[in-house]
Amino acid sequence: MMDLEHHFNAMDTVDCWEDIKQKLDDELKPDELERVIFLIDPTIKSYWERNGDIRSARDLINALENCMLFEDILSTLEHIFGYTNQHTYEGQSLRKMISDYSHNRRRLGCSNIIGRETEITQAIDALTNTKNKGIWIYGMGGLGKTLLANEISEKLFSRNTTILKFDLKQVTNFDDFIKRMLAKFEVYTTSGDTMALTSTLMFQLKRITCDTCIVLDNIEDMYECEGGEVNKFVERCFDSPAYMPIKWMITSKIKFDKDMHGLVQLELQPLSKSSAEHLLNLSIRPIELEHEKRQCILVMTGRNPLAIRLISSAVKSYKSNDDLSFLNTNLQNGMKECIEYAYRSLTEADRVHLNSLSVVETSQFDLEIVKAVLEKNDQEALLIMMKLINHQVVQRICYRQYCFHPLILEYVRTRLVS
Structure with a gap:
């Protein structure tokens, strides 16, 4: 305990x-x-x-x-x-x-992430170094890049620091990205001129005089589609002394492909064996599994934190260990199979709810959208979201705000299309 x-x-x-x-x-x-x-x-x-x-x-x-x-x-x-x-x-x-x-x-130092103490220390050391302007956190899906960025922002930055977060899931157009950032400064435009949009954003950034942390989360889709524009944007932000009050945290599945002065790259790896075992032991409570079955789960999940939590929540939905034959046969050490098993563990009604929410235009949504899409009242919608969150197929951002993990959203949408 x-x-x-x-x-x-x-x-x-x-x-x-x-x-x-x-x-x-x-x-x-x-x-x-x-x-x-x-x-x-x-x-x-x-x-x-x-x-x-x-x-x-x-x-x-x-x-x-x-x-x-x-x-x-x-x-x-x-x-x-x-x-x-x-x-x-x-x-x-x-x-x-x-x-x-x-x-x-x-x-005050109580981490909400298991097994990432070294990475948290490395990131904080990099961001507190006056020579650095930001970090680029990268690694395969499910390793906890967003959680790590949130944890660092909570630990490192004081109440006097402004934190601007941008969720860039499925954003593939550079102009759309710039417009999202401009909206934070209450600047709205329909212009399609990339150079003009970027210059407008740079002007707004230059006006920042207080300590500010800008978090660009899940930038990989845009980086794959418009890597050249992203590279130029990062260079421009990091090269100018005008943006000194700003620290940047960027998360991506993809490594930044240039050596940039002031940008520290931090690669996330699967959890260590001891940390993965600890996370599994906590996540699967109060179910008691034999040591052999626990080790089988760790192998199948590849010590990926999201996969461990998905499988743990699915296992807890079964009434007895006799239903766990999948541990020996069904999964082949892959995130997709872990997501699929978690999906199959949902009731038919909850699958319908999950499918319906997956077609919402954005990957983030609030309880009002849940009520409208599922045609439920407050209590019914909240109960549905509690179930989906407990199964780890939906994540709670904050009070009445939810999101899909990109891998889960991709799985559900692909399933609907097929």
Whole structure:
């Protein structure tokens, strides 16, 4: 069990995790607790079937601690209490308290990523070096590039730093990329002149005087299609002293193909054997698998974090170890097969929901879009999203905001076409 009882002096609203448990115990009435349990039921069902009824908020959180990774617990609770949105403590909502706790624990050194301590240190060292202006994080899909960038931004940059994030999944046109960046500065244009658009963006960047971190996430599609334009853009940003307050973090499946002064490249590899085992042990709780089957999962997933979590969530959906014959036959050490197995583990209704959401125009969407696409009310939509998130086929960005991992989105859309 993870040590969850560190005290954080920097926190404004709660002193430690135990305080949050106590506040939830004090605040939740029995009918409200029952409602929360209903929403979280798919996550904790296997736990309470083994350990009996949940009679308090503390029992509920203890159950979550035995079924989920800690960052998933915080994300789930923030989401649930944002939905109920009726409890406050000393003038602050429970959702805000949980959110502040999550941010502060990362700032004070508690990582939400397993097995990436070395990479986090390398990235922070590179970004704090005044000779460097940014890092390019690259590696195969599912290794946690986006998570790493988010973790670094939380740890490294203070509240006084502006963080601008751009999700570039499926963006293949350089002009569209520039327009997305300009929109952050409230500059909107229909121009198709690449040179004029770039000059306008450079003017906006030159106006930045405070510390700023710009995160360009999942740039690989555009880099494959317009690599020359991306190279020129990076060179222009990194060569000029006018952009000194800006640090850049860029994630991609593809390595940057030029040696650029001030740009440090960081390649992510599969997890070490011990880190992969640790992640699997935490992710698969409360299911107990024999050592041989655990080792088989590690081989099949290639120690890829996303693959480990997908398989773990799928395994937990089965009622007995007798249903795990796939460990010996079905998967051939590949991400696609892991995604396919996770997809097959969904109920037919959840597959339909996932398929419907995959055709939304953007890879990111909010609960309002879920309600509109699936024709559900607030509670029904939230329950569906909880199920899909617990199966790791959809990711929660923040309160009421979701996204697909690019590999999963590609798999589902390809399946629909075929």
